[in-house]
Amino acid sequence: MLAACNTTEETANLTEDNARTATASRKSCPSEEIRAELLKKDAKARARFAAIEAGTEKFIQAKKLGRVLADGSVDIPVVVNVLYRTTAENVSATRIAEQIAVLNADFAGTNTDASKIPTEFSSLKAGDTKVRFHLIKTVRKATTKTSWSTNDAMKKSSTGGIDATSPASYFNIWVVGSMGGVLGYATFPESAGTAVDGVVIAAPYFGKTGATSPFNLGRTGTHEVGHYLNLRHIWGDATCGSDLVTDTPTQTGANYGKPTYPLYNTCGGVKRSVMFMNYMDYVDDAAMFMFSTGQKARIQATVASSGPRAGLRVY
Ligand code: ARG
Numbered sequence: 001m002l003a004a005c006n007t008t009e010e011t012a013n014l015t016e017d018n019a020r021t022a023t024a025s026r027k028s029c030p031s032e033e034i035r036a037e038l039l040k041k042d043a044k045a046r047a048r049f050a051a052i053e054a055g056t057e058k059f060i061q062a063k064k065l066g067r068v069l070a071d072g073s074v075d076i077p078v079v080v081n082v083l084y085r086t087t088a089e090n091v092s093a094t095r096i097a098e099q100i101a102v103l104n105a106d107f108a109g110t111n112t113d114a115s116k117i118p119t120e121f122s123s124l125k126a127g128d129t130k131v132r133f134h135l136i137k138t139v140r141k142a143t144t145k146t147s148w149s150t151n152d153a154m155k156k157s158s159t160g161g162i163d164a165t166s167p168a169s170y171f172n173i174w175v176v177g178s179m180g181g182v183l184g185y186a187t188f189p190e191s192a193g194t195a196v197d198g199v200v201i202a203a204p205y206f207g208k209t210g211a212t213s214p215f216n217l218g219r220t221g222t223h224e225v226g227h228y229l230n231l232r233h234i235w236g237d238a239t240c241g242s243d244l245v246t247d248t249p250t251q252t253g254a255n256y257g258k259p260t261y262p263l264y265n266t267c268g269g270v271k272r273s274v275m276f277m278n279y280m281d282y283v284d285d286a287a288m289f290m291f292s293t294g295q296k297a298r299i300q301a302t303v304a305s306s307g308p309r310a311g312l313r314v315y
C-alpha cells in the first residue's frame with residue numbers, strides 16, 4: 001500500500017496534530033488521480049479497466065445466484081431437450097437424473113471406478129475439476145424422424161428440432177433417437193452462446209437404465225461435455241497428434257473396447273505407456289475413468305470469469 005494512503009485505524013492511533021496531517025494526506029491519496037490520468041491517455045488501459053469491471057460484476061452476480069459454489073466450483077445449469085419417436089427414445093426423468101449424476105461424479109473425480117487408475121497415472125489424475133451440473137428443465141417433443149445426422153437439425157424448431165434455451169447461460173443437451181454410428185457430438189467453446197451450442201447424445205447412450213452396452217454408463221455424456229469444455233481427443237485426431245495437454249502421453253491413435261494395461265505406443269521414436277482409460281479416448285464406458293491434471297486446467301480456463309464459457313456462471 002502507498003504510504004500516503006493511511007487507513008482509518010492507523011489514523012486513530014495518531015495524535016490530534018498528526019491526525020490532521022494524516023487526514024490531509026489521506027485526502028490526497030493519489031491512486032484514483034493517477035488512474036484517471038492513465039485512463040485518459042491509454043485506450044488499452046481503458047479497455048482492461050472495462051473488462052475487469054465487467055468480469056467483477058459477472059462474478060458477483062454469479063455468486064449471488066449460487067452458480068459459483070462456496071468451494072469455487074461452477075455449477076453449470078443444464079437444459080435437456082428430448083426428441084422422441086418411440087417411448088424408449090423418450091428417456092425418463094430418472095434416466096436424465098442418472099446422466100447428470102454421472103457428469104457430477106466424473107467431473108468431481110468421485111466416480112467409484114477411479115480406484116482403477118493405474119499407479120503410474122495416479123499423480124496425474126484431475127480429481128475434482130470444480131465443475132458441477134444442475135438440471136434446470138427438460139423440454140420434450142415428439143417427432144416422426146427415425147434418424148438424425150450431425151447437421152444440427154435437432155437444435156432448430158424450423159428443422160424439426162427444439163430451439164436451445166438461452167445457450168449463453170445454459171448448457172443445452174439434445175437427446176435424439178439415433179444418429180447411425182455416432183454416439184454423440186459436441187460444440188467447442190468457439191460456439192459459446194450460439195443457437196447450436198451444446199451436446200447431442202443418441203438415446204441408447206444417454207444415462208444408464210435401459211442404455212445400450214458397452215456404452216451404458218453415461219460416459220458418452222462425460223466425453224462430449226469434455227469437448228464442450230474445450231478438451232480434445234487424447235490422440236489429437238492425428239497419428240501421434242497433440243491434444244494440447246502435456247501430461248497425457250502422446251499416443252498413436254484412438255483406442256477401442258477394453259484395452260489391457262499397460263498399453264505401449266511409440267511416437268517420434270519414444271515408447272510410452274498410454275492413458276487409454278482417459279474419458280477423451282474412444283474406449284468402452286467401463287474402460288474410461290479419468291481426466292488428467294492438464295485437462296482439468298483447460299476445463300477451468302474455459303469456465304473461468306475470463307474464459308469463453310463465463311456465461312455459464314450467470315443466469
Ligand atoms: N463422439 C464419440 C462417438 O460418437 C463418442 C465416444 C464416446 N465414448 C464412449 N465410451 N461412450 O463415437
Ligand code: ZN
Nearest residue numbers: 223224227233
Ligand atoms: Zn469425441
Ligand code: CA
Nearest residue numbers: 243245246248
Ligand atoms: Ca498430450
